Amino acid sequence: VMEIMEAAWGSRGELQRRANLLRGTALFKGLPDAELLKLATALSRQRYYRPGVQIVREGRPGNAVYVLDSGVVAVHVAGVGRVSELGPGSLFGELAILDKQNSFRTATVTTTAMETVVWSLNRHDARRLLSADHLNDVLQQGKRLYAQREAVRTSQTLLEHIELFW
Numbered sequence: 001v002m003e004i005m006e007a008a009w010g011s012r013g014e015l016q017r018r019a020n021l022l023r024g025t026a027l028f029k030g031l032p033d034a035e036l037l038k039l040a041t042a043l044s045r046q047r048y049y050r051p052g053v054q055i056v057r058e059g060r061p062g063n064a065v066y067v068l069d070s071g072v073v074a075v076h077v078a079g080v081g082r083v084s085e086l087g088p089g090s091l092f093g094e095l096a097i098l099d100k101q102n103s104f105r106t107a108t109v110t111t112t113a114m115e116t117v118v119w120s121l122n123r124h125d126a127r128r129l130l131s132a133d134h135l136n137d138v139l140q141q142g143k144r145l146y147a148q149r150e151a152v153r154t155s156q157t158l159l160e161h162i163e164l165f166w
Contacts, residue, residue, distance in 0.1 A: 015037060015040050015041065016037070016040075018040035018043050018119060019033065019036035019037045019039070019040040020036075021067055021069060021089065021119065022036050022039055022040060022043075022067060023036055024089045025067060025089065025090075025091040026091070026141065026145055027065070027091055027094055027097070027138060027141055027142055027145060028138065030137060030141070031130075031134055031137070031138070032134075035129075035130055035131065035134050038129040038130070039121060039125075039126065039129055039130070041129075042121055042122070042125035042126070042129060043067075043119040043120065043121055044119065044120050044121075044122075045069075045117060045118075045119055046117070046118050046119075046120060047115070047116070047117050048071070048111045048115070048116045048117075048118075049114065049115055050111070050114065051110075051111050051112050051113060051114065052110060052111065052112075053110065053111045053116075054108055054109070054110050055073065055109045055110070055111065055116075055118060056092070056093055056105045056107070056108065056109045057105060057108050058076070058077065058078055058105050058106060058107050058108045059078075059104055059105060060104065060105050061103070061104055061105075062093055062095065062096040062103055062104065062105045063096050063103075063122050063123045063124070064093060064096055064120040064121060064122040064123065065091060065092070065093045065094050065096055065097045065120070065121050065123075065126070066091065066092050066093045066109075066118045066119065066120050066121075067089070067090070067091050067118065067119045067121075068086055068087065068088055068089065068090045068091075068092075068116070068117075068118050069088060069117040069118060069119055070088055070113075070115065070116065070117045071087075071088070071111060071112075071113035071114075071115055071116030071117060071118075072085060072086065072087050072111075072112045072113045072116070073085070073086050073090075073092070073109050073110060073111055073112060073113075073116060073118075074086075074109070074110050074112050075092065075107050075108070075109050076107060076108045076109075076110065077106070077107045077108075078108075083107065083152070085112070086109075092107075092109055093105070093109075094142045094145055094146060095142075095146055096122075096123055097121075097123055097126050097127075097138065097139070097142055098139055098142045098143060098146065099123075126138070
């Protein structure tokens with residue numbers, strides 16, 4: 001049985017490493033170990049071997065949240081440009097977890113490193129694996145994170161408009 005589990009999810013140490021990666025994000029930091037380990041079993045690894053690959057594209061439907069394991073990505077918003085750069089341990093795409101239906105990406109996230117590894121967690125798995133109370137906690141935290149990012153984006157847009165008129 002252990003061989004089957006390790007073939008599907010990796011070693012216990014690798015599973016714990018992924019759980020710790022989730023714990024390090026603002027979205028999942030308050031969850032107990034058991035919940036993080038359940039989510040870690042559902043993570044899918046994606047590896048990119050060159051800069052310039054779009055992981056998510058603004059305006060496209062999205063159904064997964066991503067955690068950056070290694071490498072660097074740039075976040076671009078149409079009409080604004082590059083709004084941030086994210087490194088290992090960063091999370092993006094949280095809006096996909098919040099909505100029960102398909103959400104649409106609010107930014108384009110592009111690799112900037114020669115090798116980038118991200119873990120994705122789809123909406124269905126997150127909602128299926130988390131207990132009701134913990135799912136509610138994650139949804140509330142996700143709404144706060146999204147509101148904070150929107151406030152930053154609005155501020156950046158305003159600053160750019162002010163610079164145009166000076």
